[in-house]
Amino acid sequence: MSIRTVLLDLDNTLLMEDAATQAAVRAASARAAHRIDTDPAVIEAAAVSAAEALFRSSPVFSYGDEMGIWWGEALWGDFAGDAAGLRALRAFVPGFRQAVWTAALAAAGVTDAALAADLGTAFVQARRSEWAIDPAAGPTLERLAARYRLALVTNGAPDVQREKLAAS
Numbered sequence: 001m002s003i004r005t006v007l008l009d010l011d012n013t014l015l016m017e018d019a020a021t022q023a024a025v026r027a028a029s030a031r032a033a034h035r036i037d038t039d040p041a042v043i044e045a046a047a048v049s050a051a052e053a054l055f056r057s058s059p060v061f062s063y064g065d066e067m068g069i070w071w072g073e074a075l076w077g078d079f080a081g082d083a084a085g086l087r088a089l090r091a092f093v094p095g096f097r098q099a100v101w102t103a104a105l106a107a108a109g110v111t112d113a114a115l116a117a118d119l120g121t122a123f124v125q126a127r128r129s130e131w132a133i134d135p136a137a138g139p140t141l142e143r144l145a146a147r148y149r150l151a152l153v154t155n156g157a158p159d160v161q162r163e164k165l166a167a168s
Contacts, residue, residue: 010154020132021072027126038108046107068155076127080159131168
């Protein structure tokens with residue numbers, strides 16, 4: 001039996017999802033640090049810690065975990081669709097995003113709801129501006145495509161995964 005098709009994963013295989021998310025957290029944290037004159041590493045660490053804890057303890061965690069959705073995507077994804085889990089995520093994320101950035105600012109001793117909202121927006125903009133494609137992906141796909149049919153398989157929220165594909 002010969003191999004005719006190669007299946008590839010998207011997140012952290014072709015696109016470096018974790019790296020892109022961390023870069024966006026870093027960018028939003030730097031924006032905050034500039035505005036409140038503090039160490040951006042404090043805000044960055046607090047944002048990541050809050051996002052992990054709040055998402056893991058949320059009512060949408062079980063669905064997200066089953067679908068392969070993590071806190072990084074909950075900080076920027078739209079979660080379009082009619083499935084009950086997607087509707088629940090859509091309802092959850094605005095408060096989640098505000099809570100993450102509120103907690104991050106609180107770690108720097110700042111209480112400012114407007115700045116927290118601004119950081120949520122800054123994160124989304126930063127995350128959607130850089131897709132962190134694995135530098136080896138293009139050449140590897142070209143070599144594989146010369147011999148095999150290629151197919152992409154991925155889990156997660158359909159609109160989030162489609163956005164990653166379209167943008168990258």
